[in-house]
Amino acid sequence: MSLEGKKLGFIGTGKMGSALIKGICSAGLFSSSDVYASDLYEPSLDELKQDVGVNVSTDNTTTVNNSDIIVLAVKPQILKKVIAGIKEDIGSDKLVISIAAGVKLADIESEFNEGTRVIRVMPNIAATVAEAASAITQGSNASKDDAEDALEIFGAVGSAIQVPENLMDAVTGLSGSGPAYIFPVIEAMADGAVYEGLDRKSALVLAAQTVLGAAKMALETEAHPGELKDMVTSPAGTTIRGIKVLEEYGIRSAFMQAVIESSNRSKELGK
Numbered sequence: 459m460s461l462e463g464k465k466l467g468f469i470g471t472g473k474m475g476s477a478l479i480k481g482i483c484s485a486g487l488f489s490s491s492d493v494y495a496s497d498l499y500e501p502s503l504d505e506l507k508q509d510v511g512v513n514v515s516t517d518n519t520t521t522v523n524n525s526d527i528i529v530l531a532v533k534p535q536i537l538k539k540v541i542a543g544i545k546e547d548i549g550s551d552k553l554v555i556s557i558a559a560g561v562k563l564a565d566i567e568s569e570f571n572e573g574t575r576v577i578r579v580m581p582n583i584a585a586t587v588a589e590a591a592s593a594i595t596q597g598s599n600a601s602k603d604d605a606e607d608a609l610e611i612f613g614a615v616g617s618a619i620q621v622p623e624n625l626m627d628a629v630t631g632l633s634g635s636g637p638a639y640i641f642p643v644i645e646a647m648a649d650g651a652v653y654e655g656l657d658r659k660s661a662l663v664l665a666a667q668t669v670l671g672a673a674k675m676a677l678e679t680e681a682h683p684g685e686l687k688d689m690v691t692s693p694a695g696t697t698i699r700g701i702k703v704l705e706e707y708g709i710r711s712a713f714m715q716a717v718i719e720s721s722n723r724s725k726e727l728g729k
């Protein structure tokens with residue numbers, strides 16, 4: 459089994475649905491004519507039709523009937539309602555992928571007819587630039603081939619790993635929500651340089667490239683982050699002065715707590 463000859467559908471073309479469609483089509487994994495998308499909000503469909511050339515509709519069953527794999531990219535709170543509208547069109551020949559935060563596989567499966575193949579995925583918004591960090595977890599009727607298809611789809615827009623379902627809340631708090639923790643860091647670092655006289659545009663470029671470079675070093679060297687930090691930090695130099703301030707403001711505790719709190723919210727959404 460592979461993705462060859464398969465058609466991909468998206469229900470919900472908001473921030474995450476659109477990011478995935480754009481990322482997957484520009485990665486060339488599916489041609490836009492093999493991608494179907496539906497939403498109630500026509501402007502987002504018009505934009506996707508115009509920019510990417512995918513097939514669009516305001517009717518979710520059109521997406522389902524034309525697709526082999528259907529990604530549910532609607533808010534967790536309306537997932538049940540959306541499933542109720544499509545369940546009779548989903549047989550065992552189709553694979554459903556939910557990206558809804560928190561909502562458990564068993565709860566999704568119980569909304570569909572028995573035997574429906576479901577995979578749960580937590581991607582992130584960096585799918586837009588093919589740098590998402592995604593985790594997938596396999597439902598009780600989904601096959602190993604289904605999991606491989608999901609890994610290939612989400613791997614085309616970044617990196618994708620498989621985890622047991624009980625770790626999906628942790629993934630959500632970390633990489634699902636994580637980009638939103640880093641954007642204010644970039645903005646605030648740039649603010650510091652603007653305070654010191656650098657123009658805003660240059661400050662943002664340098665701040666963002668600094669985050670990108672640090673991330674790339676962590677991934678490519680696989681060195682412990684503490685070791686990488688020590689490479690920058692000269693005795694009695696500039697960096698240690700900055701680090702002291704971050705420690706005084708509790709940076710580690712703040713980031714740890716943010717991930718834990720976000721994971722807690724994911725657990726709440728699953729209740």
Ligand SMILES: NC(=O)C1=CN([C@@H]2O[C@H](COP(=O)(O)OP(=O)(O)OC[C@H]3O[C@@H](n4cnc5c(N)ncnc54)[C@H](O)[C@@H]3O)[C@@H](O)[C@H]2O)C=CC1
Pocket residue numbers: 469470471472473474475496497498499502518531532533534536540557558559580581582583634635
């Ligand atoms: N935004 C993010 O960074 C991430 C979001 N997610 C998950 O992705 C899902 C979507 O989130 P966002 O894209 O941020 O939300 P969003 O609000 O931007 O998009 C949801 C879309 O669903 C559409 N919609 C509402 N009712 C519908 C219906 N009955 N049929 C078809 N479409 C309908 C809305 O018009 C909207 O365009 C959520 O479940 C969220 O937990 C997961 C990872 C990251």
Ligand SMILES: O=C(O)[C@@H]1CCC=N1
Pocket residue numbers: 559630634635
């Ligand atoms: O904030 C949220 O609920 C969604 C899920 C992960 C990222 N955004």
